[in-house]
Structures are given as C-alpha cells and as structure tokens.
Amino acid sequence: MLENIKDIICSFVDVEHDSITADSKLTADLGLCSMDLAMLSSEIENEFGVVLSPKVFATVKTVGAIAEYIEQQK
Amino acid sequence: MKQSSVPSVKELLNEGAAKFGSATFIKYIENGQIKEKSFIQIRDDSECVCRLIRHGNNKKINIAVIGKTSYEYLVFCSGVLSSGNVFVPFSPEISVDEAAELFERADIEMLFFEEAFADRAAELSAAFPELKSVCFSQADEIYAKYSADSEYSSLSDIEEDKEQCAIIIYTSGTTGVKKGVMLSMNALVGNIMYREYCTDIFNEGVVALSVLPMYHTFCFSGDYIKNLKDGLQVCLNGEFRDIAENLKRFQPKVIRIVPMIAQSLLGKIKILLRRNPSLTPRQAAEEVYGKNIKWLISGGAYLSPELVVEYDKLGIFLRQGYGMTEAGCRISVPDDGVAFESVGRIIDLCEVRTLNGEIQVKTPTVMMGYYKMPEETKEMFTEDGWLKTGDIGYVTEDNQLFITGRVKNLIILSSGENVSPEAIERKFSSVELVEEVLVYGEGNKLIAEFYPNAEYAQANGINNIEQELERIVDSLNETAKSSHLISEVRVRDIPFEKTGPGKIKRYETKI
Numbered sequence: 001m002l003e004n005i006k007d008i009i010c011s012f013v014d015v016e017h018d019s020i021t022a023d024s025k026l027t028a029d030l031g032l033c034s035m036d037l038a039m040l041s042s043e044i045e046n047e048f049g050v051v052l053s054p055k056v057f058a059t060v061k062t063v064g065a066i067a068e069y070i071e072q073q074k
Numbered sequence: 075m076k077q078s079s080v081p082s083v084k085e086l087l088n089e090g091a092a093k094f095g096s097a098t099f100i101k102y103i104e105n106g107q108i109k110e111k112s113f114i115q116i117r118d119d120s121e122c123v124c125r126l127i128r129h130g131n132n133k134k135i136n137i138a139v140i141g142k143t144s145y146e147y148l149v150f151c152s153g154v155l156s157s158g159n160v161f162v163p164f165s166p167e168i169s170v171d172e173a174a175e176l177f178e179r180a181d182i183e184m185l186f187f188e189e190a191f192a193d194r195a196a197e198l199s200a201a202f203p204e205l206k207s208v209c210f211s212q213a214d215e216i217y218a219k220y221s222a223d224s225e226y227s228s229l230s231d232i233e234e235d236k237e238q239c240a241i242i243i244y245t246s247g248t249t250g251v252k253k254g255v256m257l258s259m260n261a262l263v264g265n266i267m268y269r270e271y272c273t274d275i276f277n278e279g280v281v282a283l284s285v286l287p288m289y290h291t292f293c294f295s296g297d298y299i300k301n302l303k304d305g306l307q308v309c310l311n312g313e314f315r316d317i318a319e320n321l322k323r324f325q326p327k328v329i330r331i332v333p334m335i336a337q338s339l340l341g342k343i344k345i346l347l348r349r350n351p352s353l354t355p356r357q358a359a360e361e362v363y364g365k366n367i368k369w370l371i372s373g374g375a376y377l378s379p380e381l382v383v384e385y386d387k388l389g390i391f392l393r394q395g396y397g398m399t400e401a402g403c404r405i406s407v408p409d410d411g412v413a414f415e416s417v418g419r420i421i422d423l424c425e426v427r428t429l430n431g432e433i434q435v436k437t438p439t440v441m442m443g444y445y446k447m448p449e450e451t452k453e454m455f456t457e458d459g460w461l462k463t464g465d466i467g468y469v470t471e472d473n474q475l476f477i478t479g480r481v482k483n484l485i486i487l488s489s490g491e492n493v494s495p496e497a498i499e500r501k502f503s504s505v506e507l508v509e510e511v512l513v514y515g516e517g518n519k520l521i522a523e524f525y526p527n528a529e530y531a532q533a534n535g536i537n538n539i540e541q542e543l544e545r546i547v548d549s550l551n552e553t554a555k556s557s558h559l560i561s562e563v564r565v566r567d568i569p570f571e572k573t574g575p576g577k578i579k580r581y582e583t584k585i
Binding site: 010011012013014027028033034035036038039040041042043054055058059 | 337
C-alpha cells in the first residue's frame with residue numbers, strides 16, 4: 001500500500017519514488033501545498049475506497065501515517 | 075457617472091431563457107452522473123423559490139443562503155434576488171457561534187441551507203425562534219408547489235427597485251470584525267456590464283469550470299451572473315479536491331481561479347513533461363487541463379509574473395484582475411494585451427486615482443455602505459468621495475493597473491483566502507504557556523510564532539516547549555476552519571517588537 005501512496009504523491013511533487021519514505025512529511029519534506037493535499041485526498045479515496053477528508057491532514061502528516069489511516073478505515 | 079438600463083438578476087434570467095432557451099447553462103455531478111440544467115430551467119426554478127419567499131410575506135427581509143456551490147445553491151440565491159429581498163451569503167464552513175453573531179447583526183429572518191448544514195440550522199432555529207428555514211433538499215416539493223401554473227404564479231410578478239440593497243456580503247476586516255457590504259441590484263449586475271476586450275471567451279456555449287466558492291463576490295459575479303448574461307455553459311466543480319477529474323470530464327475553455335490552483339496544476343504538468351519527454355508543453359497542459367483550455371482568470375491574491383510566463387509557454391493565458399467587494403467586485407480585468415505584472419486594465423465604469431500611493435476608486439457600482447456600520451463606512455471613503463482600496467499601486471497610460479503593496483494587516487494567502495490574524499491569535503489568550511503570539515502568512519501557509527511564558531513552563535515541568543505548543547496548535551486545528559489551519563509553529567527567545575503599548579509590530583506577509 002505504501003508503494004501505491006508514493007506513486008500517487010509522485011504525480012503531485014517532482015521527487016523520485018525511492019526518495020520517499022514512510023517518515024517523509026507531506027508538507028515540510030515533500031512540499032505538498034493545501035491544494036495538493038485536497039487533490040491527494042480525492043485520489044486516495046478513488047484508489048483505496050476509503051473516505052479521506054482533506055482536514056485529516058491536520059493530524060496525518062507523513063506518508064506512513066496515511067497508510068495507517070487507510071488501514072484503520074478499512 | 076451613472077449607468078443606464080442595468081438589468082436585474084430576474085431580468086437576466088428571463089433574457090437568458092429567451093435567448094439561449096433549452097441550451098445547457100449549468101452542469102454538475104450528482105451520484106456519479108452528469109446532470110444538466112438549461113437557461114429556461116434555472117429561470118423557472120428560481121421563480122418557484124421567489125414565490126415561496128413571497129407567499130405570506132410582503133415586507134422586505136434579509137435572507138441567508140448557506141451551502142457549497144450546487145445547482146440548488148444558485149437557484150435559491152436567484153430566487154432571493156428575484157424576490158425583491160436581500161440575499162446574504164455565508165460560507166458553508168461557518169460555525170454556529172459565528173452564524174448566530176452574524177445573523178443577529180444582519181437581521182436575518184429566513185435561512186436557506188444545504189443538507190450538510192442541517193444540524194447547525196437546527197441550533198440556529200433554536201436560538202432564533204422567529205427564523206424561517208428551508209433546506210435545499212425540499213427543492214423538488216417547492217418546484218412542484220410553486221410552479222408557473224400553480225395558484226401562486228402571480229407572486230413572482232413584482233416591480234423591482236434596483237437602487238435598493240439586494241445583497242449583503244460579509245468580508246473579513248482588518249480588525250477581525252466582519253463587515254456587511256451592501257450592494258444594490260444596479261451595483262451587483264452593473265459591475266458585469268463593462269466593455270469586454272476578450273472577444274473570444276465570453277460567448278454563447280463556451281465551457282467554463284467553476285471552482286471557487288460562490289459566496290465570494292469574485293466567483294458569484296463572474297462564474298454565475300456574468301456567465302448567465304453571456305450564455306456560457308458553467309460546469310460546477312463541486313468539491314475542490316475533484317478538480318483534476320472534472321478538468322478531464324468537462325474540458326473547459328475558461329476557469330476563474332486563485333494563484334494556488336494554477337501553481338499546483340503547473341506542478342503536475344511539469345512532472346508529466348519530465349517523465350514523458352516526447353510530449354510538447356501544450357500536450358502536457360491538455361493532459362491536465364483538457365483539450366480546450368485557453369484562459370485562466372486569476373483573482374483574490376497576488377499572482378507571480380513567473381507563473382504567468384510559465385503558462386504562456388503552455389498556450390494558456392493566465393492573467394489577473396483586481397477588485398474588491400466594496401467596489402461591486404471588479405476594478406480592472408485582464409485581456410490578452412496586458413503586461414505580466416499588471417492586475418489588468420481598468421474597466422470603463424471605473425475611475426482610478428492614486429493618492430499618497432494608495433489606489434482610490436470612483437464607480438457607479440460602489441457599495442451603499444457597510445450594513446449598520448456608518449463609522450466604518452465613512453472610513454472607507456475620502457472626503458471627496460473616493461473609495462480607499464488600502465492597496466498601493468499605479469496606473470499606466472494605457473490604463474493598466476499595477477499593485478505594489480498592501481496597506482492592510484489582513485493576511486491574504488496565495489490561495490486567495492483572507493485570514494484575520496487577530497481572530498486566530500485570540501484563541502491563545504487563555505493558554506498560559508503563551509506569553510505573546512503573532513500569526514502571519516507565508517505563501518499559502520499560516521505560521522504561528524510564539525514567545526512562551528518560560529516561568530510557567532518551568533513551574534509545570536514542560537521541558538520541550540515547542541512540542542507542547544505544537545500539541546496545543548494541533549488541538550486547535552482540529553476544530554478550525556480549513557483556511558485557519560496553522561501549518562507551522564515557531565518559538566522565539568525574546569519578546570516581539572512593539573509599535574505601542576502591548577501592540578506587536580506585524581511582519582509583512584510573504585507571498
């Protein structure tokens with residue numbers, strides 16, 4: 001699942017897939033803005049079939065935390 | 075200067091129905107399916123809402139409409155505007171407390187709301203027992219009961235006074251107190267009746283995607299009223315985050331945006347180009363924006379010339395306009411001949427002068443004043459009647475306007491959202507660990523910088539002050555509006571510089 005999330009993130013920010021880790025911070029490390037996060041939430045919903053409001057990113061701040069959140073929602 | 079023969083929204087709806095008839099005006103997604111509504115349909119549905127309002131109600135009242143952009147939202151707004159009453163839009167994110175305060179101040183007597191607001195509407199009804207409220211979900215019943223062949227049909231036959239207040243729009247003030255800008259029908263519609271230089275955009279059948287919130291003047295005036303007049307097809311984006319999918323689905327030619335959207339989507343285009351070297355820049359742009367994209371009209375926040383240049387390379391005109399609700403919306407609009415750094419050409423309705431560097435405006439579409447705030451209204455005008463914009467800039471010989479700075483405290487994020495820092499700072503007033511706090515914007519982020527109370531920290535065993543402040547901010551973020559989320563916490567060792575007793579000197583917002 002982490003790999004799929006990294007793939008999606010790579011369509012928003014120009015970073016190498018392999019340079020993204022579970023600990024990468026979405027805003028501070030990867031540079032995603034609130035607009036990116038909004039679109040990311042939509043793509044994650046489509047990919048994993050879970051409801052993910054952009055507001056979740058106030059507390060879900062890393063790539064690994066997204067994976068954990070999806071697991072909890074499933 | 076006075077404009078002659080400005081139509082009302084009701085007349086625009088009738089003209090649209092007569093001129094463009096059953097052509098699609100509004101497109102939107104419902105349960106995964108594309109729905110279409112014609113110019114005739116929206117006119118007829120709006121008339122039903124108008125009759126509902128006037129059924130048993132003869133006096134002029136102020137009516138709040140709360141909802142995300144949807145077909146029903148537009149119908150209820152139009153119904154209010156066609157009924158001779160006053161339309162008062164609010165953000166769908168508004169809290170019960172803020173709504174209660176503003177309802178009181180705005181003398182709201184009736185409320186139309188989307189289903190997501192139902193719980194808050196119930197609380198407001200309890201607080202205001204006289205408030206009549208109607209949910210958008212009752213729309214079909216209203217259309218059936220108040221149709222043109224019903225016993226109520228004559229209720230929509232009214233004589234309009236276009237000089238009277240038609241809309242009150244609450245805007246964030248520099249003091250943190252929201253002010254209700256009153257516009258007459260003549261000002262609301264008159265502001266779109268300027269001479270247009272973009273001759274290939276605002277034409278019948280051209281597809282526009284509407285992504286910004288309709289409770290903002292820039293969007294309501296442009297994406298709805300102007301497009302209704304010009305006969306465009308308006309596709310409603312719905313949720314902000316679905317924009318990538320809707321660009322592919324609707325293939326728009328023109329979009330009104332804020333700079334952050336352009337910046338974010340440019341990022342996607344650049345990634346596509348880097349990973350697919352065989353694509354031309356235009357092809358990559360069309361992958362993201364759809365094949366028809368030609369114009370992006372930016373407003374609400376500073377647009378960097380670098381971004382404009384990048385979009386030119388993609389065959390997309392990204393240009394910005396400038397205005398303020400107090401001026402009826404537009405002061406200048408872009409055309410394809412304006413300089414990258416310009417905020418557009420001053421519209422033929424407006425006169426602009428600069429006094430001590432400040433842009434000041436005279437226009438027939440100027441506000442009637444702030445609702446029940448005569449002192450604040452007076453402060454907005456010079457003694458000789460010019461509207462003070464609070465922005466610094468200059469005008470060139472060919473009537474292009476350039477803005478070089480802001481004299482306001484207000485944080486304007488690159489997303490176009492206005493944030494009153496005082497309102498956020500006040501939330502920390504009861505936090506004992508916080509001695510002083512300053513909230514400011516950098517790009518599209520809000521930063522909270524703290525000077526902590528070291529004594530309190532020591533007395534209470536708080537070793538990692540930054541971590542504790544982050545925890546406090548996270549907890550405040552959980553209940554904050556999305557535009558008020560603090561992205562970063564900074565801690566300083568020395569108190570802030572002051573401009574007067576207890577008044578922290580503000581930083582200039584870095585955009």
